[in-house]
Amino acid sequence: MPAYVLGRLLALLPVLFGLSLIVFLIMALIPGDPAQAILGSYATPENVARINRDLGLDRSLPVQYLTWLGNVVTGDLGRSYSLNRPVLDEVLERFSATLILAGAALVLASVLGLLAGIVSAVYQYGLADKLVTFAVLIGISLPSFWLGLLLILLFAVRWRLLPVSGMYAIYGGGGLVDLLWHLILPATTLAVVAAGVIARLTRSAMLEVLRQDFVRTARAKGVSERGVVFRHALKAAMVTVIPVIGIQAGFVLGGAVYIETVFQWPGIGRMLVDAIGTRDILLVQGGVLVVAASYVLFNLLADVVQRLLDPRIAA
C-alpha cells in the first residue's frame, strides 16, 4: 500500500506540470491582457507598455513560464497584481474556505445520499422509494445558483432565520458556531446535486447486493434485518459507492464556483473566476495548481479507502 500511494503521488507531478503549461498557454492566448484590465478606458499603447514592463509581461512567453516554474519549485508562487499580495497567501486562505464549504457539502451529500439510497432500496417500489426517487430527480435537475437564491429569499430575507451571505458575521462574529451558522445554506445548496447522485448509486448498489446469496444466508441464519442491511449489504455496496463519492468531491469543488458567488463565500472558485476576468495569470496558475492537486488527492484517498474495504482490488 505505501508503494502504491507513493507511486500515485509521483504521478501527480507530470499532471501538475502539464496542467500549468496548458493554463499558462490558455491565459496567454485569450485576448486582453493584465494591463488592459488595470487601465480599462485609459489603456493607451504607451500606458500598456509601461505596465507590462513593470509586471514583467514584456518578456517572451517561454521566459515568463520558465521564470514562474523556477519560482514555484522554490515555493514562490509570485505576487498577484490584482490583489497586491503574495499568491500563496491568497490561495491558501481561499482554498481553506472552499475546503470547509465543499467538505461540509460532501459530508451532507454522503449522509443524505446514503440514507436516501438505502431507504429506497429497502422499500423498493414502495411509497418511500417513490418519494425519494422523485426528490432525487428534482435535486439533480435544479440549477444550484437558482436554488441558492431561492433559499436566501426564504430563509434569510422572508423568515430571517439564517444569514444571507459571508462566512462569518461582520459584527460579534467568529468561532465555530458562527461558521456553522453561515455554512447551512451554502452547504445545503451545494450538497443537493451530489446527494442525488449518491442516492441513485447507493440504491442500485444496495438492490444488487440485497439479491445476493450471502444476504439470503444471513437472513436464514437469523441475523436481524438491521444487521443484514447495515452490516452485510451496506458494507458490500460501499465498494461501489466510495469511488463515486470521490468523483463527487471533484464536482462539489467545481460547483462551489457558483455557490461561492451567490453566497459571497470567500472561496477559491470565485477567486479563480475573478482572476481570469482581470487576467491575473499568476493567481490563476497558483489557484489551478492547488485545486488540481487536491482533486487528485481526493481521488487517491477514495481509492485507498476502497482498497481497504475490498482486498480483492489490491490483489
Add this chain to the structure above:
Amino acid sequence: MTVIRSALASLFLAGLLVLPALRPADAQIPADVLVVGQIAEPASMDPAVSTATNDFRILVNLYEGLVRYKPGTLEVEPALAESWTISEDGRVYEFKLRQAVTFHDGTPFDAEAVKFNFERMLDENHPAAGTGPFPLAFFFSAIEKVEVVDPQTVRFTLTEAFAPFLSNLAYPTGLIVSPSAVTEQGQDYARNPVGTGPFRFVEWVGSQQVTIERNPDYWGEPAKLQTVVFRPIADANTRAAEMLAGGIDVMVEVPPDALGQFSGGDFQVHEQAGPHLWFLILNTREGPLQDKRVRQAVNYAIDKQVIADNILQGTAVPAKGPIAPAFEWAYDDTIEGYPHDPDKAKALLAEAGAEGARLTFYVAESGSGMLDPVAIGTAIQADLAKVGLEVEIQTYEWNTYLANVNAGLGDKADMAEMAWMTNDPDTLPYLTLRTDALPENGGFNSGYYSNPELDRILDEARRESEQDKRGELYRQAQRIIVEDAPWAFIAHWQQNAVTTGTVQGFALQPSFFLLLDDVSKQ
C-alpha cells in the same frame, strides 16, 4: 425497518430543534457602525495604484489630497493645501499647506511628504518606485519637478500649461500617502494604508471585509461614525438580499431591476448624475458613416429616452452631447442634441444615398460603466432597423472588446459602444477626438474623427487656467462635436445607492466618491 424510519425522523427533528438553538446571539450592527455593501473586493488601498471606483469609495475616507471636489460639485476647493497660486504662464503652482496635520501613523504631513508622493509615481529611480505599478501616473505627467520651498510650501513646475492639473489633484490618484509607512511596508503598503483622512484603517480580511474607524486626531470636523465596514458582495441579487435582510446599511450600484424593491418602506433611494457618458463611436474613416449626414441620421434614429426609461429604468438620462451636465461650468445647456426623429433620419439617409446600408456594430458583454450593453445594443439595432439600416451585432468579452476597439475600428466595424467616466471636461474629448489621438498615434480616437478647429480649441482650453474662459471653450467644443456627430450620444448614468431608514446625512457625489464623514445612524 422501523429503525431507519425512526433514525430519519429523529435526524429531521434534531435538525429542526438544534438549528435555532445554535443560532448565535443576535448579531445586531451597533448604532455607530455603518456597513456598506460594495460590488467587489478592493484591489489596493494605495491611491497611486488603484484605478477602480470601487476602491476609491474607501480611499477618499482614509486619505486627502492637496485639493478636493467641493461637496455636491466637480469644482475644486482646498483640502490639505490651504491656498495656492498659479503663475502667469500657467506652469508653476505653489501650494501653502495646512499646518499641524499628521498622518495616522503619527508622522507629520509636510512639503517633503508631498514631494515624496509625486516622485514615487513619476520617477522610475525613486527608492519607493517598486511599490507600483502606478497605472494613472500619467495624470501627472505634466509635472517637470516638485520642490520643497519650506516645510509648509510646495512648488510644482509643469512642462507646459495644463489646466486640468487641479482637478487631477482632486482625483484619488492625487491622494497623499504617508512616506514613512510606504518606506517601511514596501509592497505590503497596498494592504496597510496610512493617510490623513477622517477615518483610519483597521483591517482587511481577504474577500470578506475592509474595516476603518474614526480618526480621533483628525484636523477637521471629526467623523460621526465610529466604524465603517465595507463588504464586497459581487452578486447583485445577493447584495439586494443582504439589504432587505438588514445585513448592510448602504448598498451602492443597485441594479435597475432591483430598485423597485426599495421604493418606499424603510429604505431611501439616492440618485446622483455624474461625469459619465455612454456613446457609440462611429467610424468616420471607412464605410457609410464617413458621411456626416448618415452619422446624424443614426443619432436621430435612436430613441434615447426609451433606453434611459425602459432598459435602464430611470438610472440614466438621455445625453445631448459629449460633455456631461455634471460639469456645470463647462456644459452648454442650450444644445438641443438629436431628439428622437425617425423621419428626419430617413430624410438624411435618403439625401446621403445610404438607405438600406449594412453596419457592423461592436457590442460589449459587460464592462466598467457600460451599464446594460447587450440590451442597449439590441435596442439601438431595432431603432436603426426602423429607418432602414441593417445592423449586425458582434459581442465580445470586456477585455477582448477594449483591445479590439482601442486598436481602431478600421474596416472591421462601423460602430462600437463605449462609456467613460472622467474627472475633468478635458479628459474625454482630449483623449478620444483629437487628430493627435488617432489609434496610430497611441490615442483612443477609434472612429478616426479629425477636425483642426476642435484640435485648436481643446489645446487652448488645456492652457487656459481661468475657469470661466475654459468653460466657454468647452461650450464651443460641444457645439462642433454635436454638429459633426463623430459619436451617437446616448446616455449619462445616474449612480444610485440605497440606505436604510436609520442612516442620516448620506449623499452621493457627482465625482462618484463615497464621503462618509458626515454620515450617522440613529
